[in-house]
Amino acid sequence: MWARAVWLAFRSGLGGCQAFSTKANFQGSGPITVEVIEHLERLALVDFGSREAVARLEKAIAFADRLRAVDTDGVEPMESVLEDRCLYLRSDKVAEGNCAEELLQNSHQVVEEYFVAPPGNISLPTLGEQERTLPTQLSSYSGKGVSCEHMKAQ
Amino acid sequence: MLGRTLREVSVALKQGQITPTELCRKCLSVIQKTKFLNAYITVSYEVALKQAEESEKRYKKGQSLGELDGIPVAVKDNFSTAGIETTCASNMLKGYIPPFNATVVQKLLDQGAVLMGKTNLDEFAMGSGSTDGAFGPVKNPWSYSKQYREQRRLRSPGERRGADEDWLIAGGSSGGSAAAVAAATCFAALGSDTGGSTRNPAAHCGLVGFKPSYGLVSRYGLIPLVNSMDVPGILTRCVDDAAAVLGVLAGHDPKDSTTVQDPVKPFVLPSLTDVSKLCVGIPKEYLVPELSSEVRSLWSKAAGLFESAGAKVIDVSLPHTSYSIVCYHVLCTSEVASNMARFDGLEYGHRCDINESTEAMYAATRREGFNDVVRGRILSGNFFLLKENYENYFIKAQKVRRLIANDFVNVFNSGVDVVLTPTTLSEAVPFLEFIKEDNRTRSAQDDIFTQAANMAGVPAVSVPAGLSPQGLPIGLQFIAPAFGDQKLLTVAKWFEKQIQFPVTQLQELTEDCPSGFENDNSASVFLKQC
Numbered sequence: 001m002w003a004r005a006v007w008l009a010f011r012s013g014l015g016g017c018q019a020f021s022t023k024a025n026f027q028g029s030g031p032i033t034v035e036v037i038e039h040l041e042r043l044a045l046v047d048f049g050s051r052e053a054v055a056r057l058e059k060a061i062a063f064a065d066r067l068r069a070v071d072t073d074g075v076e077p078m079e080s081v082l083e084d085r086c087l088y089l090r091s092d093k094v095a096e097g098n099c100a101e102e103l104l105q106n107s108h109q110v111v112e113e114y115f116v117a118p119p120g121n122i123s124l125p126t127l128g129e130q131e132r133t134l135p136t137q138l139s140s141y142s143g144k145g146v147s148c149e150h151m152k153a154q
Numbered sequence: 155m156l157g158r159t160l161r162e163v164s165v166a167l168k169q170g171q172i173t174p175t176e177l178c179r180k181c182l183s184v185i186q187k188t189k190f191l192n193a194y195i196t197v198s199y200e201v202a203l204k205q206a207e208e209s210e211k212r213y214k215k216g217q218s219l220g221e222l223d224g225i226p227v228a229v230k231d232n233f234s235t236a237g238i239e240t241t242c243a244s245n246m247l248k249g250y251i252p253p254f255n256a257t258v259v260q261k262l263l264d265q266g267a268v269l270m271g272k273t274n275l276d277e278f279a280m281g282s283g284s285t286d287g288a289f290g291p292v293k294n295p296w297s298y299s300k301q302y303r304e305q306r307r308l309r310s311p312g313e314r315r316g317a318d319e320d321w322l323i324a325g326g327s328s329g330g331s332a333a334a335v336a337a338a339t340c341f342a343a344l345g346s347d348t349g350g351s352t353r354n355p356a357a358h359c360g361l362v363g364f365k366p367s368y369g370l371v372s373r374y375g376l377i378p379l380v381n382s383m384d385v386p387g388i389l390t391r392c393v394d395d396a397a398a399v400l401g402v403l404a405g406h407d408p409k410d411s412t413t414v415q416d417p418v419k420p421f422v423l424p425s426l427t428d429v430s431k432l433c434v435g436i437p438k439e440y441l442v443p444e445l446s447s448e449v450r451s452l453w454s455k456a457a458g459l460f461e462s463a464g465a466k467v468i469d470v471s472l473p474h475t476s477y478s479i480v481c482y483h484v485l486c487t488s489e490v491a492s493n494m495a496r497f498d499g500l501e502y503g504h505r506c507d508i509n510e511s512t513e514a515m516y517a518a519t520r521r522e523g524f525n526d527v528v529r530g531r532i533l534s535g536n537f538f539l540l541k542e543n544y545e546n547y548f549i550k551a552q553k554v555r556r557l558i559a560n561d562f563v564n565v566f567n568s569g570v571d572v573v574l575t576p577t578t579l580s581e582a583v584p585f586l587e588f589i590k591e592d593n594r595t596r597s598a599q600d601d602i603f604t605q606a607a608n609m610a611g612v613p614a615v616s617v618p619a620g621l622s623p624q625g626l627p628i629g630l631q632f633i634a635p636a637f638g639d640q641k642l643l644t645v646a647k648w649f650e651k652q653i654q655f656p657v658t659q660l661q662e663l664t665e666d667c668p669s670g671f672e673n674d675n676s677a678s679v680f681l682k683q684c
Contacts, residue, residue: 036537036540039540040533040536040537040540041517041533043536043540044491044532044533044536045498045513045516045517045520046517046520046521046524046529046532046533047517047521047529048529048533049521049526049529053526053529053530053533056530056592056594057530057533057534057537059594060483060487060530060534060537060594061534061537063480063483063598064480064483064484064538064547064551066477066480067477067480067481067484067547067550067551067554068546068550069477070474070477070550070553070554070557072550072553072554072557075553075556075557076553076556077549077552077553077555077556078552078553078555078556078559079382079552080382080412081368081369081382081559081610081611081636082368082369082412082414082611085369085414087411087412088406088408088411088413088415089411090408090411099253102253103253103501105251105253106250106251106253106501106502106503107500107501107502107505108499108505109505115500115501117500117512117515118508118509118510118511118512118514118515119511119512120511120512120513121511122510122511122512122513122514123511123513124511124513124514124517
């Protein structure tokens, strides 16, 4: 959570949905907006965490933009170097399995033969929502709300 | 004994000059003494001794399984090993114990190889220095070689060599495997090669680093980075050893449908005497300004060597070379974004304490489990895969990949048998210098000669070509057409024979450990009888 708190500090300095790029010579489809950052964080379920990380992404994009100089008219995309061969498919017979116990051992939270997950269908709060709810959210991590804590693996 | 090649030791085992358990104990002892290299994440003491005992029983009965029976090997920690922790040098998988063996690991074990342990790497094999793992960086054993330290003393005579500050990187991302073989703790090691991760550390540690053709060796059990480019790599002290290991590992695997079904037989490399029918290509685009003068001169000398032996040496062109690193960057991050999605804390690996929602749990788990490098690549990859960017970045990169693969096809179709290039821009650099640039920049610089072979799926091998004026190894790379692995290794073996890279140097490494840096007389009791 601390990462989000730091993030909010950045935003409060900028004010509103300002474009995040500060490089004057940034070439590409456009500067990285806060919307793109949020979108990427939701898709990847990994956060940037710092301004440096955003700068690194900008550099990565600028680096990738060099591809524009290559003439690829009439060239088909290559997905695999083995595209001229047929993928091997084995016959549909059960060859191995029955290892539920072994697989369950690697998980932190299981109940009988189930992996235990927290409730789904709850979106990650956006940065805007976080701003409003930050104080209460911190307290909710102390155990309030739905918790599967009691369902520990035996 | 420990400085010998795999095949020499195999003969010694057969002849009873040494037993598997003695050999295993010696190697374990060296591992203990070279702990400061941080080459191993997990040392499998009991497993190794047990395997060695079983091998000994087989030798006593005269029923050895083959060349690899009783030979200590090490495996990079991104290969799954049943019952042995597999971490990929990441917090995400700390404590993860796979319930199965990777196919290549199983094949080694089926031949009686003795598993010494799991070696260190960059986190999830992302990097070119083996410096960004959760268990710390790997130190290049050559940092402690007599020659290198002698040179340092000559250049800064007044300097009191107290702290171990100037140690060199081992290269990456299979640096731990390379350090393990170079420090004589094992005779062969498995690495993985996605953009040069086996060849780069091989060049920096004076070893043979072999990347097989894509589809020749099974990837089942190798925790994937880039599915369309990953291959298991082999690190050994000489080309014959690499061929011996390849003979065991190659072949179709029903569990990996990207392995080809062509029949594969183990082979013994012929010893070429006549290279007059050989055509070696030197790609002019590889002569970049950043190439160090030492590497350039060795490259040029090697070309001269082939020419004076009667081979045809010609300039060739791989026109899209300058774009291949960019293309690699896009494709690699895109596939990484997809492959890393499996780490959510639910079924295996690290799990955070947050239980508000699945998304919150996944996000926190992944923030805690991955380091900056991995997260950066995931985010870049997701950017390139966004609907609005897909065509311009991902598809574009796939098209450029075809152009690069075609470059190689065109060169090989024009009568060239192998292409000769440098492996790295320079010899191994000190860690403190290496970390001045970030991981992505370094990877873009260091992978420049090696990743094109991964994009095209062709086999490549780095062979030690000589020592720099500082006393550090420099490797040169040979590239051959797809599934031309045998021919590639044959040429590499011929080259190796001309160069006679000193294997004996390794003895000096193990005799000289930094247990007391104050003065060199403290090269204490250190494996006097090897």
